[in-house]
Amino acid sequence: MGGATLLKETGPREVFCGLTSIVWLHRRMPDAFFLVVGSRTCAHLIQSAAGVMIFAEPRFGTAILEERDLAGLADAHDELDRVVKDLLARRPEIRTLFLVGSCPSEVIKIDLARVAERLNSVLKGQVRVLNYSGSGIETTFTQGEDGALKALVPLMPKSQEDQLLLVGTLANSVEDRLIKIFQRLGIKKIASFPPRQSIDLPTVGPGTKVLLTQPYLTDTARVLKDRGAEIIKAPFPLGVEGSRLWMEAAASAFNIEESVVHSTLEPLILRSLKALEPYKEKLSGKRLFLLPESQLEIPLARFLQRECGMELVEVGTPYLNRDLMQPELELLPEETFVMEGQHVEKQLDRVRQKQPDLVVCGMGLANPLEAEGISTKWSIELVFSPIHGIDQAADLAELFSRPLHRRQLLNQKNLATV
Numbered sequence: 001m002g003g004a005t006l007l008k009e010t011g012p013r014e015v016f017c018g019l020t021s022i023v024w025l026h027r028r029m030p031d032a033f034f035l036v037v038g039s040r041t042c043a044h045l046i047q048s049a050a051g052v053m054i055f056a057e058p059r060f061g062t063a064i065l066e067e068r069d070l071a072g073l074a075d076a077h078d079e080l081d082r083v084v085k086d087l088l089a090r091r092p093e094i095r096t097l098f099l100v101g102s103c104p105s106e107v108i109k110i111d112l113a114r115v116a117e118r119l120n121s122v123l124k125g126q127v128r129v130l131n132y133s134g135s136g137i138e139t140t141f142t143q144g145e146d147g148a149l150k151a152l153v154p155l156m157p158k159s160q161e162d163q164l165l166l167v168g169t170l171a172n173s174v175e176d177r178l179i180k181i182f183q184r185l186g187i188k189k190i191a192s193f194p195p196r197q198s199i200d201l202p203t204v205g206p207g208t209k210v211l212l213t214q215p216y217l218t219d220t221a222r223v224l225k226d227r228g229a230e231i232i233k234a235p236f237p238l239g240v241e242g243s244r245l246w247m248e249a250a251a252s253a254f255n256i257e258e259s260v261v262h263s264t265l266e267p268l269i270l271r272s273l274k275a276l277e278p279y280k281e282k283l284s285g286k287r288l289f290l291l292p293e294s295q296l297e298i299p300l301a302r303f304l305q306r307e308c309g310m311e312l313v314e315v316g317t318p319y320l321n322r323d324l325m326q327p328e329l330e331l332l333p334e335e336t337f338v339m340e341g342q343h344v345e346k347q348l349d350r351v352r353q354k355q356p357d358l359v360v361c362g363m364g365l366a367n368p369l370e371a372e373g374i375s376t377k378w379s380i381e382l383v384f385s386p387i388h389g390i391d392q393a394a395d396l397a398e399l400f401s402r403p404l405h406r407r408q409l410l411n412q413k414n415l416a417t418v
């Protein structure tokens with residue numbers, strides 16, 4: 001494997017847990033409900049992360065296990081059954097119920113897979129009950145999506161049909177645009193996973209070619225492969241270059257002629273490169289440090305270095321799937337430090353020592369770094385923004401130039417008041 005220098009460290013971590021992904025998953029599948037089996041802390045996290053929805057018929061909730069429940073597992077099971085029964089009576093439109101596990105030791109002791117199995121037999125197909133873990137001990141925030149999708153894979157119908165399967169949640173508008181481009185390339189059947197309704201699951205089988213839209217779906221990719229699908233290896237669709245290579249990889253898997261790909265993509269590429277120019281000017285030569293959180297760090301670093309001229313000080317990633325990430329790693333400069341895992345204290349020491357112009361990090365680290373005069377970008381914002389595809393490249397670059405511009409204004413203001 002060429003390219004970057006790969007390093008690893010372990011220690012204290014500072015990341016959001018997998019429960020956070022419920023915020024975008026419940027929007028994607030409005031007929032699904034995410035029931036967090038957790039503590040009051042979990043309820044606070046999910047309510048503050050997606051607080052507005054609480055007042056508008058939320059599609060998530062928390063079965064809070066009180067101390068009374070924790071005293072005995074039988075009580076916890078009864079409490080869960082009661083919450084599920086009340087929920088389904090109130091919300092008959094729910095078609096898929098995800099039981100989402102969390103960190104507290106008493107929750108870990110509950111076998112949620114068995115609870116789901118029991119509820120499935122009681123509910124007799126009226127609602128499908130699935131489970132996965134969003135625990136902060138096991139997951140960072142994007143891995144919640146990986147867990148939810150992995151839980152859905154066994155329910156996907158079997159098919160031999162040739163199809164392109166886009167895997168990973170995207171903004172609907174971005175997904176529609178990408179599908180249109182694949183149709184123009186001549187790919188006849190294109191499906192998405194997760195679907196827009198949890199019961200409209202796409203098929204899977206030996207004719208399925210999977211194109212991951214997000215880099216954090218390691219487990220989902222593995223179980224799709226077990227069901228006969230082929231995983232198309234490509235960089236991820238961030239930036240003009242990454243999106244082009246991603247689309248070319250899909251086109252090549254469907255034996256589409258290069259001339260067709262070129263004539264379809266070229267106008268989009270030329271327009272996007274032009275739109276990218278002003279941001280390139282602002283970002284070029286600026287030093288970037290990415291702390292590990294979303295698993296988007298490596299594709300982002302590749303885009304910001306190759307297309308925007310930023311200098312990579314360090315690229316952190318919570319986990320590194322070398323197989324899926326190989327096409328990305330090969331595009332990074334030889335001297336790039338890619339750090340898998342986290343020892344937050346040591347990483348912050350390196351940030352302070354290297355004094356980068358911009359740090360991409362979790363919300364908990366952003367404020368202290370800003371107070372020390374270091375510009376930051378929240379990694380979670382990137383998961384909520386429509387950043388995928390050739391025509392989103394300028395918007396993606398804009399997200400990184402904004403904090404630099406803000407810092408410049410602050411510095412000017414400070415100079416004026418001295």
Ligand code: SF4
Pocket residue numbers: 017018019038039041042043045101102103104134135136137
């Ligand atoms: S799952 Fe763990 S890390 Fe996440 S909110 Fe609950 S207690 Fe906190």
